[in-house]
Amino acid sequence: MMGADLLEGIGALPFAVAIRRSATLYIFVNAAHILSIGIIIGSILPLDLRLIGLLGKVPVEVIGPFLSRAAAVGVALAAATGFCLFSVNPLEYAGNAAFLAKMTLLAVGVANAVLLQLTPQWRAAVQGGPLSLRVRLSAWVSLVIWTGAVVAGRWIGFLLE
Template identity: 30%
Template sequence: MQSQGALGWIEQSALAEAMRTGLWTYPIVEIVHIVGFVLLVGSVAMFDLRLLGLGKALSVQALGRHLLRWTLLSLVLVVPAGLLMFSAHPSDFLGNPVFLLKLVLILLAGLNALLFHARVYRGAAEWDVGAEPPAAAKSHALVSLFTWIAVISCGRLLAYT
């Protein structure tokens, strides 16, 4: 486990050692990570399903404001827990194509969300309640749903690769 540079420093840190050797440390952190992902993907999926036409009586803008809080809260759980798990075996994770794919997919999901909010969502007042969201909104929602399902799949496959 003698790696060079930053990865070596991470792998040899007391935190990484605690993650590797504590009987319950890694499993508890992993549970926190999963709970965070449930909140993240659950809130995103509810919004995406609204964009796909489910619950047209609900205001897109009000739903977005409500769910955004949950999405942001989820990041408080997901990101630190993910970094803690990464610290236990950084070289193994970075050498795993499934982990690298997961990172690329997370980046894609974030980029998709940024583009949606920067472009399509600016006109949400026109299709807020009762109206059919535009095709661009539906496209972003489909990309979001499929990307997050792929992220979850990669996370699960990490246990087997």
């Protein structure tokens, strides 16, 4: 767990205090977080399904770069809005098993995506080449990881007391 002083400092940030004091602001930040998750899943799911061999007629060279960028935007927005939500009660979240699982899954999901994009197999796929075993396995891992992150995210509220 993060140090208590750091967590208390996060909770004292001006935007954290503002969100805590305003139910309306909290609703908008939460809605933005949900929207960003929708962007992530709405980008990653169809891309992964195409990479594992479903949606076979959709050219990877067309959707791969676009959906990858859309997912990256979703991740950036989710990280920003998620940090705002975390800041409302950081001590509680830092000890929440579901929150920790979600953070771990997010880190693994981002690492999987970045590592894939650095491979020659990915570059070949987005240039119209074959979908290698490496690309397909990464897509399967991605499906499992991002689905797990959504489930863990929903689980968080059930573990907060």
